Amino acid sequence: MNLIAENLSYKPDDQFHLNEVSFNFKKGNIYTILGRTLSGKTTLLKTIAGLLTPDSGSIQFEDRDFLKVPVWERNVAMVYQQFINYPHLNVYENVAFPLKQRKVDDQEINNVVKKSLKSVGLEGYEKRKIQELSGGQQQRVSLARSLVKNAKILLLDEPLVNLDYKLREQLREEFKNIFSKGLSKESIVIFSTTDPREAMEINGEVIAIDEGKVLQVGSAKEIFENPKTLKVAEISNDPPMNILNAKIDLNKIMFEGIEIDVPEHLSNLKDKSFNLGIRASDIELSDGGFEFEVELAEISGSETLLHLRRGNVKIITSIEEVMNFSIHDKVKIKFNIDRVYAFNEIGVLESSPFGGSYV
């Protein structure tokens, strides 16, 4: 009864858009596909919807060969990152469209559409034209349209990405609400995003994907605590995790003239080069720390992102307050060494502060 894919590959040009993708999605769950732009997220969703046919592999759903079922019979719903609605219909007609297509009777359509518009906060907008709505409202119309269908598979392709900051926050909250109460135990929700924070907040099972390949599958917490590879660490952190090429020797971590005592969780790593990963939030300003030079300071919201450099080492740190720095300022920083990840030379997680290891 699950949605099971095996070895989906799709290579329309000289690059894999999907590369041997397999998964097993269970009903009643939310899955978040996390990856950068062009990593294959949209391709994967379109393949599930039936808009693309993979070159090889299979998809099974409810004991049917899903690849043999045409799009219009699959009973999936999809929300695009662009706000896609039918411009020639008003809000009510847009939401009613899939039901009319199914020949549901008018009274029932009326009830369902009203309810759905209410759940996305668009009551009273029935008669409006799509062009008269703001981006956020347009996106809600397409969300309402995908909800009325009561589809067994709901695909959300970066639905929040084209909205401005405030609307995004607001709509994300609504998504969480709708996911927690509005969906039946019979449906599978697949949500794709580039934003690690969104993936953490949605809090479903996360599938980290890059260049069409599934890199890691696990809970949001698992991905955050024990990223399997450097690539996963890169995708699942914003700002990206700092990677330092360091040597561990004689119980010291050494790089660019800096020596730090090896923390407890890395003590079994001996005398080799490692890629150490440390999050921007685990680096703080400290008078007794190591000296770095400011290359760039950006203020985003209530925090300041500092791009620092020492010799060949470049790192990014985020400070939880708004501070002014000039380029070439010298700052002293301290690494929260108990939160350092160690990846081996080919980028596989060797040791994490949370005890994970994939070696």
Place this chain on the structure above:
Amino acid sequence: MGKIYKFLKYSFITVWTVFVVAPFLWALTTSFKDFNSVNGGATYIPWVDFEPKLEGWKVLIKSPANGGVDIIEPYFNSLFVTCTASLISIVLGTLSAYALSRYTFKAGFVKNNDITFFFISQRIMPPIVLSIPFFLFLGAIDLLDSLIGLIVVYIVLLMPIAVWIMVDFFNKVPREIDETALIDGCNPYQAFFKVVLPNSIPGLIVAGMFCIIFGWIDFFFAFILTFTEVQLLPVKIVALNSSITPWWSLSASALVSVAPLIIVAFIVERYLSKGNLSGAIK
């Protein structure tokens, strides 16, 4: 700055209006003149400069036996041929354009763009090049000097225009709209007719307008491919010319022949001013 701009703007509009409207007024006054009023030097205002006569207009509906030319039948022939050919061109052209815009065709080195170019290439050749094959072709299937033959030729000439305009238009309609329709339970035909087509009305109107204009004003093929059985309006108007140029009836027939285009222009203009042509797709 503002004043100079305003002055230049209105001067230009005035000059342009005179440029566009004057020939019509000239034709209108001339159509009510007779031989003496035309040849006796320039005259402008009816009843003051010259005595208006209906002779120029009467010639158009009188039978040849009574010294007229009778443009009524050619007029309806022209209307029929233009409208039928335009309609068929729009229907076929729209369907072809949608296919060219949404599906990938490949036959050896021939791809979508090549097919689109093939359509347009029919219009790149000078008409004279096409006339001989058309003449031979229609002769072979016995459709010379017939309405159907003319319609076939006009479809060949008009469909490229429809394809060209509509391919461009469909390329601007996001593919995701079709995909959403498919996801919402439409099969590809329903997606086209229920969703894509209603959003393409502005394109259809523009394409239709061009087809009607190009069909209506064609003289060359109507002249080459017809003899006595069937005549179209432009050919008939030219036939008015004889040893004495009858400026009055030529003017009258010119006015009558542009009338349908003026009506089309008014309809499109009203549609334009309602804003329906822009912003259909965000």
